[in-house]
Amino acid sequence: MAGRTEYYGDPAAPAANSLVPASNLLVQxxxxxxxxxxxxxxxxxALPGGKQDIGESAADCAVRECEEETGIKAEITGFLGVYSNPAHVVVYSSNGEARQQFEVxxxxxxxxxxxxxxDEADGVLWVRPGDLDDYDIHPSMRQQIGHYLSGQYPYLG
Incomplete structure (x- = not known):
């Protein structure tokens, strides 16, 4: 699998050169x-999620990615938000893409x-909210989970 480096609020991050729609699914x-x-x-x-394919809706993408990445079939029950932080850049070493975060x-x-x-996930777990601090979770995912657990949604950032 190609190397991936995430920059989050890092002034040394490279400038983004792409913006790709993606969807995540927070399943409880x-x-x-x-x-x-x-x-x-x-x-x-991380929460299961990934790049939206042409011809599918953002919601269909979230459901598909969840099953592909975790083996769990899920249905959507609500909307958490849109996360489009320009200070969150994901760089792929295989092709030089520097993608600005954009997740529904x-x-x-x-x-x-x-x-x-x-081949994308080497671990899949159900984690109780009180145990989240025991896991290395990227700050962007912690933000999404935090908004859900605190009831601060829909988030439109």
Whole structure:
């Protein structure tokens, strides 16, 4: 998998040269635990999500990415927000792309499947909110989870 470096509020970050729509899905189960995946390219825990394909809606993208990255089938139950922080730049070493963050984030619940690792995620877990500090979670993901847990949504930033 290509190398990926995330810059978050870093003045030394390269200038973004692309903006790609992406969708995330914050899935919470009946026990209150949140679905996280550990990204193989950064080693950090994250909500499932990824780049929207031509011909699909942002909501369909969130559901597809969740199942592809975690093995969990989910349905959307709400809208968390739009996260488009120009100070969050993701650089891909394979092609020199420097992507500005742009994520539409939905809220969902599981309807099937089982946590499954794959070529994008080497770990998939249900994490209770009180245990989140035990995991290396990127600040942008912590922001999204924090908005959800505090009820501060929809976020339109």
């Amino acid at each position: 189960n009946e026990d209150g635990a949140i679905l996280l995946q550990r990204r193989r390219d950064t080693g950090q825990w 984030v939905y809220i969902g619940r599981p309807v099937g499947g089982a946590p499954t690792i794959n």
